[in-house]
Amino acid sequence: MAGLILRLAGPLQSWGEHSTFQERDTQPYPTRSGILGLLAAAQGRSRASELTDFLQLRLTVRVDRPGVFLTDFHTVGGGLPRHQTIPTAEGGRRPEKATTLVSRRHYLADAAFTVAVEGPDELTGKLAAALRHPVWPLYLGRRSCPPAEPILLAAGVADPVAALKQAVPLSRARPREQSTVAVDFVYETDIRDPHARTHLLDVPVSFDPLRRTYRPRAIKVRTEQLPAELCCGRGVDQMKALATYATRISQEEE
Numbered sequence: 001m002a003g004l005i006l007r008l009a010g011p012l013q014s015w016g017e018h019s020t021f022q023e024r025d026t027q028p029y030p031t032r033s034g035i036l037g038l039l040a041a042a043q044g045r046s047r048a049s050e051l052t053d054f055l056q057l058r059l060t061v062r063v064d065r066p067g068v069f070l071t072d073f074h075t076v077g078g079g080l081p082r083h084q085t086i087p088t089a090e091g092g093r094r095p096e097k098a099t100t101l102v103s104r105r106h107y108l109a110d111a112a113f114t115v116a117v118e119g120p121d122e123l124t125g126k127l128a129a130a131l132r133h134p135v136w137p138l139y140l141g142r143r144s145c146p147p148a149e150p151i152l153l154a155a156g157v158a159d160p161v162a163a164l165k166q167a168v169p170l171s172r173a174r175p176r177e178q179s180t181v182a183v184d185f186v187y188e189t190d191i192r193d194p195h196a197r198t199h200l201l202d203v204p205v206s207f208d209p210l211r212r213t214y215r216p217r218a219i220k221v222r223t224e225q226l227p228a229e230l231c232c233g234r235g236v237d238q239m240k241a242l243a244t245y246a247t248r249i250s251q252e253e254e
Contacts, residue, residue, distance in 0.1 A: 002158055003160035004155050008115060014142045014144075015031045015034045015140075017031055017201060018201065023103070030140075032059055035117075039127050040207070041135070041136040041137070041138055041139075042136070047206075049207075060185060060187055062115070062170075062184075064114055064171040065111055070106070072104070074105060075101065086099075086101060117160065153246050156249070156253035166230075172231050174228055174229075181225070188219055201214045
């Protein structure tokens with residue numbers, strides 16, 4: 001069973017889990033629903049498509065750079081006549097002096113994550129092909145958050161979780177006079193696990209807007225010591241290291 005290595009990095013990311021109306025949250029790391037939504041978009045699945053095959057996938061997230069939390073304020077509906085403003089839940093219109101709605105949208109700025117995707121070879125193979133030639137544009141949680149580079153870093157990796165710990169370049173500066181660096185990992189676990197750090201409502205049952213449904217998932221966050229030599233810095237050095245790794249894995253896959 002081989003897996004995929006995904007790299008999720010960009011100017012902005014937003015991985016909502018309990019967003020409601022004017023308040024759009026983000027988790028400090030990618031959610032399962034966000035990653036599976038990205039894979040579904042690559043394959044061109046409709047929002048009404050079945051997602052049962054995705055239950056076979058297991059995700060492990062490595063936090064290369066946690067990024068900085070950012071809040072953006074949006075206003076909607078201001079300056080319009082009442083009949084053109086946002087409808088209320090009852091189907092009417094807001095009073096003329098209250099037509100403007102303020103929403104807060106939360107993002108991670110300059111964050112970078114590397115994700116191991118484990119699953120049956122047939123499924124991960126199809127996902128790899130879709131990520132190389134996506135049907136629909138891919139984004140990091142929200143449509144306003146495009147990725148900074150190709151998302152698929154490697155396919156056909158025999159043990160993608162081990163690769164995150166031993167081989168995949170780490171997008172951060174190398175510490176001086178240290179042989180290891182502390183890195184957070186987000187693992188999926190059993191919902192009854194007493195060591196689970198939190199429970200997220202982010203396992204998609206349906207993305208259909210008329211019957212959007214999610215199930216809970218347990219995760220645990222663990223800090224592990226990785227070889228400092230994995231740190232590849234930023235900018236050109238980072239891109240060279242990632243390209244070298246991706247090329248090597250691609251040659252091994254062939």
